[in-house]
Amino acid sequence: MVKSSMRLGDIAAELGAQLRGEPDIEITGLATLQAATPGQIAFLANPSYARHLADTRASAVIISPSVADKFTGAAVLMDNPYFGYATLSHRFDPAPVAAAGIHPSAVVSASARIPDSASIGPQAVIEDDVVIGEGVVVGAGSVIGARCQLGDYSLLRPRVTFAHDVVIGRRCHILSGAVLGSDGFGFANEKGAWHRIAQIGRVILGDDVEVGANTTIDRGALDDTVIGNGVKLDNLVQIAHNVNIGDHCAMAGMVGIAGSTRIGSHCVFGGASVVSGHLTLTDQVHLTGMTMVTGDITEPGVYSSGTGADTNRQWRKNAVRFRQLDSLARRIKELEKKLEG
Amino acid sequence: MVKSSMRLGDIAAELGAQLRGEPDIEITGLATLQAATPGQIAFLANPSYARHLADTRASAVIISPSVADKFTGAAVLMDNPYFGYATLSHRFDPAPVAAAGIHPSAVVSASARIPDSASIGPQAVIEDDVVIGEGVVVGAGSVIGARCQLGDYSLLRPRVTFAHDVVIGRRCHILSGAVLGSDGFGFANEKGAWHRIAQIGRVILGDDVEVGANTTIDRGALDDTVIGNGVKLDNLVQIAHNVNIGDHCAMAGMVGIAGSTRIGSHCVFGGASVVSGHLTLTDQVHLTGMTMVTGDITEPGVYSSGTGADTNRQWRKNAVRFRQLDSLARRIKELEKKLEG
Amino acid sequence: MVKSSMRLGDIAAELGAQLRGEPDIEITGLATLQAATPGQIAFLANPSYARHLADTRASAVIISPSVADKFTGAAVLMDNPYFGYATLSHRFDPAPVAAAGIHPSAVVSASARIPDSASIGPQAVIEDDVVIGEGVVVGAGSVIGARCQLGDYSLLRPRVTFAHDVVIGRRCHILSGAVLGSDGFGFANEKGAWHRIAQIGRVILGDDVEVGANTTIDRGALDDTVIGNGVKLDNLVQIAHNVNIGDHCAMAGMVGIAGSTRIGSHCVFGGASVVSGHLTLTDQVHLTGMTMVTGDITEPGVYSSGTGADTNRQWRKNAVRFRQLDSLARRIKELEKKLEG
Known part of the structure; x- marks a missing residue:
């Protein structure tokens, strides 16, 4: 997947963008306008950085046609240069690509179904009746519980844990230390003591879901915990049992969603925001960082709470x-x- | 432990509850009033859901005698139906039960004491002089440090870490990614630089303690960090060194307790609450979510801080x-x- | 490293302190003034505990010369007794010392460079082209990604994860469950869907850095995430991509630093403080617990936000x-x- 070098013409073609300049320019890396050196391609996504166009040493820049006249060098023109950068970034990603096959140190149940195209890393554990899709990577030291299903091309980094009966879609990306399907926090109090309630629901992730490092997503108590397509969760996020998150939400680090809350689609939550349990938030709710939500939100918009730092x-x-x-x-x-x- | 089917009469007997209806009704699952299908048993714990009694398709309902006249079908009558549900839930838990014995891929010190009834999962590591009780399960990929003691029937899910000299009671339940006995955050500042203080105390858990996924409990600096009987900690909770938590407290996700603080018994802390160090909180303190406690609390009751979300x-x-x-x-x-x- | 017993004279010599009393007193342990028993040494760091001097059963006390006249027993006199305690604590640390060598259950790439003095624990994974320094310890079940570099005498506790291209200095201390070099939270939105941006920067730690249990430090998007010398991070801390932290900062549990923020040196952040992205904080900024920082801080000093608990x-x-x-x-x-x- 990683290429050390690409022709500028091929870059423009791959991005479906218009090329201005010489297609044979050799591009060997990707950098910011400020840090780029000759041979690298940069991008202008935020107009407030336009002042760096004059000084950049980049051999080419991905730029919107609307500001293309502010730059005289070779350019790849597209309406969403940040998306162009995102797409191109994978071409210059130095992350090692896992080799297909099952590492001899892995412990894999005879009843697990693993295609030849999948990669099971060293010291991993795959339990009974797991079903793994084409091209899936299970990182070193990960543990995949019984009857889990992993959709095609999902990528699990090292030391991920899935308890039993976790189902994830295609192209999911699960970062190290994440725990999916752990028991929800459910107890009945009888005469002052807490009695554990077996958590018999599942965790279901859609396609293209990202789960950050050391993030936890609990299995449902009776029904399932459900994460929609394209949802992106940052590190150290806590999703409690029976939560339902709509498609294409993004939640920054340390967000917490308490049990049985339903979040609409296309919501964006700033870091360390916390939403109480049994609430309903509509689509397109944007929470700024550290917001505390204790009631339903029925209108799209930006919401905040707290007070800023003072001496x-x-x-x-x-x-x-x-x-x-x-x-x-x-x-x-x-x-x-x-x-x- | 898991049964796919039970007679209703046996359920009532097991719960010590009164049966109203046919004891031979076959129950094959557990569900909410709204989701239940014929063959399943439901429960009414929260009176505000009583309206669902009329429409439920459940074959029987666990219900309080005080509202039994609102339902005409088969019923299991007990004062605390939620406790009945909790008890019964384990009968329908699909979680695989670990087989006794030491998996051949585990690395176990010759000096560890492990009874035949215990289960040591694949890729686990058991270090010197560990003492493991009857029926204990150590999940796949867990690491148990030197001289730890695990009480009978404690259940450690996959990828748990105990540093050395961690002592836990009977029937504890430690979820994946939890770290017990890690070094407390102790440093001496000398001329502007921080110098680490060796943390030579232990972590001690009582009986029936639950520790959530990716939760951290640090060992004491000199004395021990102590968690009482029946304490339940949710995911991503941080318990600092020398904290002392009384019996039967419950702390929701992302709660943080700073060093040397003492919490009474039967306290309930909402998610993301934070308590400063060197404080004393009495029994039966209830914190609502995201509360910041910076002083002692001497009276039982409900406490709060912060401001709710607004546009x-x-x-x-x-x-x-x-x-x-x-x-x-x-x-x-x-x-x-x-x-x- | 651990000694069960030391002569008091040797303790004073090792601390570069003045001895008052008999050098042949045998010291077998370290404790607080209140808990110490005969044979143990205690210390007085906080003057408000001076009242315990009268009753302590300790055989000797580390104490500042300025208050030495309040204690009549054997004393080790130094200006910073807490630093003395910190130094001495390592002499009485019961933590097992890892034996040098590679455990047979570890999976180690043939291209990794590992000196004889290093210890690679059971079930660990060391990937291609890793370079490990003298005396380094990699704990059980840890995974070290390709091309990582670990400076001399760094100590990684069990179950640590380094993604590829993480570079740490000398004498770093990385606690269990920590994840370094995981992908930063970077996505481009195109037509409502989030597209992942490959994170191609690195994580760079200076010398003497502490990283707490289950703490996460993300790799940079294009440039690197950089943690200065002597920085101490507690448990469950989140450091986002491209953050830069100056030398000798200390951050308590659950602190979160959002992307591209630059923190000066000698800052101290209380637990659960959160700093927004793309900010600059100067040197010697002290945040009290749960502070929310949403703007630059240009003056050293103590900053706070939030409101304290009330009924x-x-x-x-x-x-x-x-x-x-x-x-x-x-x-x-x-x-x-x-x-x-």
């Missing part, structure tokens, strides 16, 4: 007043009455 | 005023003086 | 007023106008 000296004065807010509001009301009277 | 447009206006709160309060005082004067 | 009853009253803050402020302004008018 500790100022913050102390203000935070103590927060505890007096209701009484301050009543005093304002009182003043207004007096002035009206 | 970003409204939030921006209010959050900027938070920085003026102290001055606003002073201006109210001034107005009051003027009006009195 | 739920009081909090509800005040939190609802937060949503009215801007209108309350306008009403105060109105009142002031009327009174002036």
Whole structure:
């Protein structure tokens, strides 16, 4: 997959983009406008970086036709240069490509179905009745529980854990340390002690789902936990049992979604946002970082909570007043009455 | 342990509950009132779901005697139907049961004591002088450090890590990716640089403790980190060194407890709550999600902090005023003086 | 490394400290002033514990010369007793020391360079062209990706994951479950769907860096993610792609740093603090716990945000007023106008 060198003409063709300049220019790498050296291709995605066009040493730039006149060098013209960069990035990815086959140190159940095109890494464990798709990679030290199903071309990095009965779609990307299908946090209290409830639902991921490093997605209590197509979860995210996430959502690091909450599609959650359980959020909800959601959200839009950092000296004065807010509001009301009277 | 089918009479007997209806009804699964199909048993734990009783297709329902007259079908009557469901759930749990014995790919020290009834999974590592109880399961790829002691019938899911000298009680349940006994975060600063302090205390868990996926519990600096009986910790929880948690506490995902803090018994902490170090919280403290605790709590009760999500447009206006709160309060005082004067 | 017993005179010599008392006193352990038993050495780092000096049963105490007259027993006198304790703690650390050599169950590439002094634990995986320094320990079940470089005397606890091309300095300490070099969270949106961007930068750690249990440090998108010398990261910390952290910072559990943010040196971040992406924080910034930073910080000092826990009853009253803050402020302004008018 990785190429050390591509012709600029081939790059434009692969991106379905218009070429301005010499197609035989040899491109050997990808970099930012500022860091690029001759032989590399750069891109302009954010117009505020346009000032770097004048100084870049890149041999070519992926750029929108709308600003192409600001750059005189070789250019690959397309409406979404960031998408062009994303596509091209895989051509210059130095990540080793796993060889097909089952490593002799892996422990694989005789009942697992593994095609010749799949790669099972060293020290991995594949349990009974697992079904693995074409071209799937299971990284070193991963454990795949009984009856899991992994869709074609899914890529599991080293040390991933799937408990039993986890089903993932095609082209999913599961990063190291992720745990899918672990028991949901369900207990019944009887006379002050907590009694564990067996979690007998599954985890179901659509196609093209990304699960970040050390992220956890719990299996359902009775029904399933369901993650839609194209959902992207960053590192250290917690998805509790019976959560349902719609297609094409993106959640940054440390987001937490409590049990049985339903999230619409195309939502974007900033880092460390937390959504309480048993809620429903509609499509296209955008949460800024550290937002605390404790009620349903029925309208698309941007939502926030919390307060920004201040000097500790100022913050102390203000935070103590927060505890007096209701009484301050009543005093304002009182003043207004007096002035009206 | 898993049965595909049970007689309704046997279910009532096992739950110590009263049966209303035909004891020979065959029950083949467990589901919610809404999702149940004929042959399954459902339950009514939350009275607000009572409206689903009329339409359920379940063959029987676990229900409190106090609302039994709202349902005409076969019923298992007990005061705490949710506890009945919890108990019964294990009968229909499809999780594979680990076979006793040491998998040939495991690496086990000759000095470890492992009874025949225990199960040591593939690729696991058991270090010197570990003592493992009857019926214990150590999941695939787990690493158990020197001198650890695991009480009878404790269940460690795949890829759990215990550093050396971790002691856990009976029937503990440790989920994948959990790390117990890792070094506490202790450093001495000398001339601007941090110098690591060896963490020579242990981690001690009582009986019936649950530790969630990718949760971390650090060993003590000098004394031990201690988790009481029946404590339930969800995923991605952080318990720092020398913390002491009383019996039967439950902490939801992403809770953090800083070093040397002591938590009473029967506390319930909502997700992403954070408690500062060197504090003491009494029994029966309930924190709502994302609460920040920076001082001792001496009275049982429910505590909260933070602000809920608002539209970003409204939030921006209010959050900027938070920085003026102290001055606003002073201006109210001034107005009051003027009006009195 | 571990000694069960040391002469007090040797302790003072090793710490470069002044001895007051009998050098032949045998010291067999280390404890707090309160917990120490005869034969153990204790320390007084925090002056507020000075009251325990009178009752301690410790055979000797590490203490500052400035308060030495408050204690009549054997003493080791040095200006920074906490540093003395830190240094001495390693002498009484019961952690097993890994034997040099490659465990037969490890899977090691023929192209990896591993000196005789290094220890590769059971079930570990070392991929192609890895370069390992003198005295390095790779814990059981760890996976080290292609072309990683580990500096001399670095210690990796069990079940650590390094993706390819991670470079760490000397004497680093990486705790269990940590994931270094996992893919950064980078996607281009095209017509509503997210397209993954290959992350082709590296992770670079300086010397003496600590990475906590289950902490994640992502590789850079194009440039590298860089962690300076002496940085200490606690458990469950998230460091996103292209972050740059200056020397000797310390970050407590659950801190999150979003992408491309640059942190100065000697910063200290309390637990669960979150810093947004693309920001710059200067040197010596101290964040109290749960602080949310959404803008640059240009001045050293202590910063905070959020509100402390209150009873739920009081909090509800005040939190609802937060949503009215801007209108309350306008009403105060109105009142002031009327009174002036």
